[in-house]
Amino acid sequence: MNSLWSYFPRWMRPPGASTQASPAAERWRATLRAAGAVPYYAKWRRELNRAAHAASDEERRTALLRLPEVELDYFFSHFRQFKGKENGAPLVRESRTVWAAECRVAVIAPWFHVGGGPMGGAARLFLAPEAAELQKFAPEVIAAPVDALEKLAGQGEWRQDPPLFAVVALCGVGTPLLTAAVRESLWRSLGVPVYVQLRGFQGEPLARECEAHNGLHVEPAEVILERRPSGELLLTSLANPRHTVLRLATRLHAWVDMRPCGCGLTTPRLMDLQPVAAQTITYRAPAGASLTALAGAVEEAQTAWEQEAAER
Numbered sequence: 001m002n003s004l005w006s007y008f009p010r011w012m013r014p015p016g017a018s019t020q021a022s023p024a025a026e027r028w029r030a031t032l033r034a035a036g037a038v039p040y041y042a043k044w045r046r047e048l049n050r051a052a053h054a055a056s057d058e059e060r061r062t063a064l065l066r067l068p069e070v071e072l073d074y075f076f077s078h079f080r081q082f083k084g085k086e087n088g089a090p091l092v093r094e095s096r097t098v099w100a101a102e103c104r105v106a107v108i109a110p111w112f113h114v115g116g117g118p119m120g121g122a123a124r125l126f127l128a129p130e131a132a133e134l135q136k137f138a139p140e141v142i143a144a145p146v147d148a149l150e151k152l153a154g155q156g157e158w159r160q161d162p163p164l165f166a167v168v169a170l171c172g173v174g175t176p177l178l179t180a181a182v183r184e185s186l187w188r189s190l191g192v193p194v195y196v197q198l199r200g201f202q203g204e205p206l207a208r209e210c211e212a213h214n215g216l217h218v219e220p221a222e223v224i225l226e227r228r229p230s231g232e233l234l235l236t237s238l239a240n241p242r243h244t245v246l247r248l249a250t251r252l253h254a255w256v257d258m259r260p261c262g263c264g265l266t267t268p269r270l271m272d273l274q275p276v277a278a279q280t281i282t283y284r285a286p287a288g289a290s291l292t293a294l295a296g297a298v299e300e301a302q303t304a305w306e307q308e309a310a311e312r
């Protein structure tokens, strides 16, 4: 059993364990219920039921050890096994705001539904990274998957009044990560800082870069991350009820910094996030050459894009 604990560095077992009523505990139980409803976990129901009683972060992580790790290839090629039964419950379309403050946000081809800001700021969806179209909207923030941002940067220097304020690079499992070279080229052409956000298959925030640009702060209520001995992260998202998968091997490497960040936050940070040296998988949505999307999320994201495009 001791060797299994090597999967869990100390940062993953915070001293202040959550109580039953914490958002993390509620999301945990909802995630296990959702897992219990997908075919893949049919033979793991007993473990899922036991795991539901886990009252602390530590107990939840121990409970996960009794459940299988899922390889990324397997998940992508069998994603129907991870899809819940249609039980008549309405789809909760939780919006996934990409910028906390009120401002004009242009979002290009995300794989998830993006809502307005908490203060009612405007988020507008764009289907393609066309500089001329975007500049008409005069966004203060542009958020997009890395390949869309690269296309934007390739269109030359950004001229806009009022000026752009920041760029958000949306990264996920199976999508391109922001490399130092791309970050540099974005800086040269757009002239603003880039903030990386790691997002789940439903767009749920998993980890995000702060203004110190020193690693990605993990969102503890949204995700449980384990680390294989190789350094590969195993992802258990607590906010993906549509295609529920536990302990997904992400093909992403990172190490974790527990030290307080220069920004003042004390949450753990994923450092040096990189793809595992093997081949990466990028799924492209059928409708757009520049879209990065993920197997299970394609259909619903597609619908959201069409709806929002029609509303404009």
Ligand SMILES: [Zn+2]
Pocket (backbone or CB within 6 Å): 210, 211, 212, 213, 217, 261, 262, 263, 264, 265
């Ligand atoms: Zn920070």
